Amino acid sequence: AEDKAEASSSASPPPSSYFIGKKDEIIEAGRVTKLVNNREVLVLHHDGVFHAMDMRCYHSGGILFYGDIEEFNGRLCIVCPWHKYKITLAEGEGLYQSVDPKEKPPKPRWRSKGVKQRIHRAIEVDDDIFVEFNDTPGPIESDVYQTESFRARARAK
Numbered sequence: 001a002e003d004k005a006e007a008s009s010s011a012s013p014p015p016s017s018y019f020i021g022k023k024d025e026i027i028e029a030g031r032v033t034k035l036v037n038n039r040e041v042l043v044l045h046h047d048g049v050f051h052a053m054d055m056r057c058y059h060s061g062g063i064l065f066y067g068d069i070e071e072f073n074g075r076l077c078i079v080c081p082w083h084k085y086k087i088t089l090a091e092g093e094g095l096y097q098s099v100d101p102k103e104k105p106p107k108p109r110w111r112s113k114g115v116k117q118r119i120h121r122a123i124e125v126d127d128d129i130f131v132e133f134n135d136t137p138g139p140i141e142s143d144v145y146q147t148e149s150f151r152a153r154a155r156a157k
């Protein structure tokens with residue numbers, strides 16, 4: 001396998017990226033989690049596209065591994081199983097609906113709270129999937145739930 005990586009150096013992962021697993025296996029599993037840069041990252045495959053994000057929801061540390069994927073306002077979101085917060089897969093924005101009482105009749109509209117969940121970049125290289133860690137300076141709200149101390153507290157519950 002090493003020979004192959006050298007032979008196709010144009011298709012090698014960025015140096016700072018982390019190996020997640022074999023593409024076939026992730027497609028079959030649908031989702032995997034892996035420690036990346038000492039945080040839990042969820043990698044999922046949906047409609048032919050790989051996505052990567054912090055595994056714990058920005059709201060309260062819900063387990064996005066079990067979240068459904070649905071479209072809201074034309075945007076693909078993962079829905080946290082704990083309190084149903086909706087997070088866009090591409091940007092990590094929190095979406096919510098609100099009603100303007102001045103509007104007659106009031107009609108719920110989708111709005112964004114901005115980026116709340118740290119999204120990472122899933123990269124396909126040949127048969128493998130890598131994640132490039134998103135080290136954009138934060139904090140991004142999901143950061144507080146990805147630490148080892150949070151994981152230890154969650155395990156103890």
Ligand code: FES
Binds near residue numbers: 060
């Ligand atoms: Fe995800 Fe509350 S923890 S919605």
